[in-house]
Amino acid sequence: MAYPKLTVVNDYSAAAGGGYDAVILIGDYQQYIPDDFSSHVERARQFDRRVGEQALLLTCEVAGGRLITAPTGPLTRDYDDVRQIADAAAAGARIAADAGCSKPLLVVFGVPEEDPRYGQAEAVAYWGFCQALYQPLEAREALGEDKIETVTEVGLVGVVNEDWLQAVEAGKRVARDLCGTEPERMAAPRFAEYCQQAFAQSPVRVTVIDDIQQLQHEYPLLMAVARASLGVERHWPCVVRLEYKAPAAEQTLMMAGKGIVYDTGGVDLKVGGHMAGMSRDKGGAAGVAGFLKTVAEMRPETVNVVAELGIVRNSVGADAFVADEIIAGHSGVRVRIGNTDAEGRLLLADLLSHLRAEAADYPQPQLFSVATLTGHAALAKGPYTALIPNGPARVDKITDRLWEAGEVYGDPTEISWSRREDFSFVRPRTKSDDVLSSNNGPSATTRRGHQFPMAFLSIAAGLDQHGTDSEQPLPYVHVDIAGSGVEGGDWQHGKPTATPVTCFAGCYLHR
Template identity: 65%
Template sequence: MAFAQLQIVSSLADAYSKDGADALILIGNFDSVDDSALAEVIQQAKITDQRVGKQPLLLKADGVPGQRLVAAPTGPLNRDFDDVRQVFDAAHAAAKMAQDAGARHPVIALNNVNINDERYKQAFLAAYLGLCQALYQPLEAREAHGEEAIEPTKSVILVGELDADWAMAVEAGKRVARDLAGTEPERMAPPRFAEYCRQAFAHTAVKVTVIDDSQQLQHEYPLLAAVGRSSMAVERHRPCVIRLEYHGSKPERTVMFAGKGIVYDTGGADLKVGGHMAGMSRDKGGAAGVAGFLKTVAELQPEHLNVIAEIGAVRNSIGSDAFVADEIITGHSGKRVRIGNTDAEGRLIMADLLSHLREEAA
């Protein structure tokens, strides 16, 4: 899983001395610039280009790594509606510009961002995450073209104060979540969703267990099995439950998550029509968020925490065996559920997952 690795330095001089540094991304308000050499470059650019300070621009700057300066303005940061998202957005906009210009190891620095203001205490993290999100390429594209080809930025050097390991762990989790939530329905059908999780947590402290036996699902997760009933006949679409477990060495607390993983939501017998089915491969965002959180936990390995998650990966297919409105199904909890609309499938699979976790918590 490749993404821009983070290095932290305390000054621009330290950043410029790093091997491979090839651009500077300067983020902030450019009404004034702390560094006199950079101030002169930006002031000269303003003479001929009114966009300077209003939108991200690539400027030639002697003395800057690669002679590439990407001036990424946030606008004013002192109004009552300003917040750290402006730093994120500026980094996001500048990252692709620097990469397209040929930079592979950019430096990020903030200008006129008051990190003592409560709103901007996470400004360094926001800058790094904004850059990473901009440079992220979908899983389908990475598998088709290779990560090396379409995600060429290898590292970022940040001038500031930030725990690099913590920031990269957060980005690793976000990347897993993006992959699982955004990938098309065949590539992320339930069995392949499970296989992605196995690969993402290989060689980590997170244990992955996959329940995919149809009889076991019908017995232990009957509501989930009903949602996936019409997909059982297609092997590549068969539902499963993915259990993720992390156990800290000195646990003080256990947290549990249930993840809704509707990998494709046709609506079932209450079929989505009129073009409303487009985008329904993203009805697995809850499951993606849970798996992404566990990825961050796997990277950080907190001693004090246990995390247990169950993800229901199901395709709500339409067919002769589809569950229908007016059916009454007894869930794992023993509660009898009357189906009112088959497009309300998410709450059904969540009910079985939560029932299992409730028993375990007790």
């Protein structure tokens, strides 16, 4: 599982003799240009006014004889952010690969020194470079990794920790593979197998729960979603549990990941072409697994991480669950099914209930659910991850810290709030049940369509008993990546972004 090996150098002169075959010059070309490159850029501008306006390949006397201009545009406006550096690095990476380069050097210049938005500019450039060059797992297996991922090394001018940058990229690569791979190659048993291989010989313990009777007893909501898949053995569900125990733990992240390896919508079938791309409905579980991969590489001293990933296919069949069913979850809460296409919150509720029951055994627990949950989040938040905290998480400012990390590390989020209307929306209408899973309309056209699922999860997982007014408050944040999980919002063809690996790594692992 390769990605471009990184070497960090202090300045351009220190890169001499490093075997670099191109320089990718990333920055605002309307400001100053570094002395080592200014004469080459100015000479080229005399013949091509596109230089400094778009990514181009110039031939000149630099490493490898190739200078790739990768302009960011202005960086000082109110709405500019560090993603412009990632975008420029990505454009440069694509040109380098197409030109046959195998070892380019990244040079970032002109970053506003006092602006906290750009405190990790060089790191973001490396991750943007790697994002652009990533090729899907199916392609690598069919065509050969060495044949289609031809850029094997990269240099970076800066003062950064190359082990940290590569640890994050290792996690992002795991997340992309798990999220983006087609539904048979990454069916539930094979998803679990990939995780076992990814964490082999690492400090992360992997446990796969795939006994059907055990799952039916301990994860009844998850198994309702999985019911119609049981007729096909290769589609059988599982729960993948990942555990990292720190040597001197001071806090514990407890994460539930939605891993719907294919979402037909169930009997509330996705029609009108909306089923295409639903092999990516496992992006939440993929992101959590990717974060654990970074944890495995970094081995933090004080942070425990415990994750449960629900890996299920939401199939259609004679035994499919249907709206109006009432199912008691792991927490004992009776859930009335409102729509079978609101399946991800069901398995998350069981996973969160398990984590809630364990929380007292760990220091300073914080709970998270991570999911490609709602079209409403994609509509309301665009390319940003939605964070919805409960009361204790709001008091502890967990979402504030995640937001700050996302801004600096190029994995941005926006905060939404849980309100009384959300809890009213899922209230029981009779004494037959305790909570309603959803309405029977599209989330994108439902008011507060990405906020009310957090209320459902709080109730169905028993977390509503751990608010700020309880004896044992438990901070909980629901993380909806439906708008941020793939490039351009294209769930069928867009490249997975590996969110929220970088955001969580920046918040909890980097010092």
